[in-house]
Every structure is written in C-alpha cells, then in structure tokens.
Amino acid sequence: APSVCAPLPVLGRDVTVPLVTGGEVAYAALDYAASAPALQRVWDDVAAYAPYYGSVHRGAGYLSQLSTDLFENARRTVAEFLDCRDGDQVVFTRSTTDSLNLLAAALPAGCQVFVFETEHHASLLPWRDARVTYLDAPRSPRQAVETLERALADRDPYGPALVCVTGASNVTGELWPVRELAAAAHAHGARIVLDAAQLAPHHPVSVADLDVDWVAFSGHKLYAPFGSGVLAGRADWLREAEPYLAGGGASRKVTRRTDGGVDVEWHDSAARHEAGSPNVIGAYAVASACKALTEAGFDTLVAREQYLVAKVREGLADVPQVRFLSLFGDDAPRVGVLSFVVEGWNSSHFAAALSAEYGIGVRDGLFCAHPLVRTLLGSDPQTQGECGSPEAAPGEKSLNAIRVSFGAGTPDEHVERFVRAVR
C-alpha cells in the first residue's frame, strides 16, 4: 500500500545512535505514548517568541504585555482546539497527572468517584480523599457502559459524583466509548472527566460533542516540549474550590484583618488554580501544537496512523510467538499504540535488544497501569509489581510487556525496521 501521506517534521529524526553490532543508525523513536518528539513547527514558534520573553500578568512593560497576550491567546487556542463550551475554563497545569490532581482537589464535599481499574495511574490514583468505586475491566465497549450504568444506579443519588475515564488506553491503544459513558454519567446525575493524554494527539477531541465535563491532556504527548498540561471544562466546581496552589496570581485581594490575620479573595477565573509565575513558553508551545495538528488535519493524521498500525499487525501476523494485548479484541479501533509479549522472551531483554541492536526505542514494563497490564497478562498481582521491569522466572509467563507507539512524525522506515527486528 502506498504511504498515506508524509509524516509531519519532528525534532530528533536525524539523531544517530551506536549499535552493539557496530556502526550507527538513525534513532527510531517508537515511544510516542510516553513522550512524542516536539514538532519542528512548535520549536520554530517557540524560538520566534524567545526575543519577546517577559513576565506575565504583572508588568507594565511592552514585553510583559506581549507575553501576557501570548499566554491568554494560548488559552483561547486550546479552548478552540478542544471545542469547549461558552463559560468553560482552560487551566494550564504541568501535565495530565497535575490536571487530574487539581480536579481531585476541587471535588465538592462527599463526592463519589467511579473509575475503571484499567486506567493509567494518573487517573486511577488522584481520588484518594473521595469515596472511590473501582470498576472491573470490561471486555467490550458495551460492557464498559453497562458496568458504569450498574455502578451509578447503586450510588447515593443525592450527592455529587464524578466518572473518570481514558479516551484511548496507553497500553492497548484502544478507544473507549466516551460519548456513551458521558451520557450514562449524566443520566445518573454524575459528571465525567476525560483523560485525553493518549487521545488528543491522535484524534480530534470535542468537549461539546462528547459532552464531557472536563478534559485533561499533556503537552509532551501532543508534540510540544515537557512541562505543560491542560485541564479544561466546567467552571463551577473549579470556581468554588480552594485554589490548587496558594500564592500570587491566584489572589485578587489580600488584606490584614483587625485581629491580625489575613483575608484573601481568590480569582474566579482559571488564574485561581495557577498561582505563581506560569509556564508561558509551555502554554505557547501547546497552543502552537494545537494549531499545527489542526492545520495538518486529523483526517490525514488518523489515516496515516492507521496505515502504520496495519503495517505492524500485518508484518507480524505470521509470527506465532507475538501476542498483542487487547481488552476489546484485536480488531477494536485504536490509536498508534500497541503492546505485546513475545513467547520465550523476557520483555525487558527484548526491548533492550531492540535498542542496542536496531536503534529502536520502545517501552517495556507495566506502563503505569499495573492492574490493567496484569489483567491482560493474566499474572498474579501478589507475585511482583514494581513500576519498571520485573523479571519473569525462567519458563514462566511474562510479567511485563513491550509497547510500541508512533504518530505524526513517524516515517515508514521506523515501523518497517521494527517489524524486521521483531521478526
């Protein structure tokens, strides 16, 4: 099949790495699900902004005002990218993990939280202070909706409730039925937050159309550099909550009381949760990535990625030792993320060999989704379980897996080399 379209230029494509077999090879980064390389366009935009660097929200000077405009325009660009509703807020954070912890800190008193055990730890763990119901791994999108509906039907119908769900799994790449889950949540008076860390880089995300209350994603998976993330969605819970961080920027007015204490009026806007000097370059880079992806067109990006997924699947279809991991079935719709085990191989050794002998970077381990990976591997939760690369005893089944992931910048050659190496 012909290549669907050219990959978008990204940084690092010409980095060469030494091989243990001798010589050097152009590095094939096939670990986009962990961090995607920044788009060349994002880097160029950041470089073009650099001379205008100034503090935001505080300075009267020209460069401060320019930086403030860039920062606030970035907020608008992200709101457009996510197709937010009127009145929604876009809060800049450090990452998806930070965004979900922010929301967890903003939950109303007595909030019940419903979360599938299959979630990434960033969406599984922040709800420690709430009443959490963990839902068993579903084996089809339909079962996911039915499981959620059953759990919500049993809930205290008067208190606030939140469902947290991922849009695309960081382990299997499978797409989750977000619109249906949102409808189920709302039918039972609950709200829903979408973990779009893996979805947003690969698919258009419309807050309005999916009818989710919040969405969280990370810049470094969306072809922007590290250090910036987004939480976008309904303003009410965010406005009513205590600030995530206390400090300058979040406070509108601070006064000394006659009894010697201090009174604080906090901002009602997104600034309420952005105390301190914000990561302006990070926000600007995220906005630049949003624009670049929109201009490239998600139809084209999705078509190219599906072409690459098919290349991997077809290239390894006749290798019986390779078992791909999936909850919803091998043919379920997915983004460019595939995890697998190779019979007779320790996954960590396999991944190390891909790097050392072929210059291919993949990830091995449990992918910060321990319960999901154990369910997929059928391994015993008691036997092991550190994040990282546990060793399987000789002759035992794999205790961890290998993940290959790609996206907008991936050339055909990287995927072809991967298939050849695995074979």
Ligand code: PMP
């Ligand atoms: N959710 C999902 C589905 C992810 O894949 C990741 C990152 N692997 C996260 C959340 C957390 O993202 P970050 O590390 O950028 O906070």
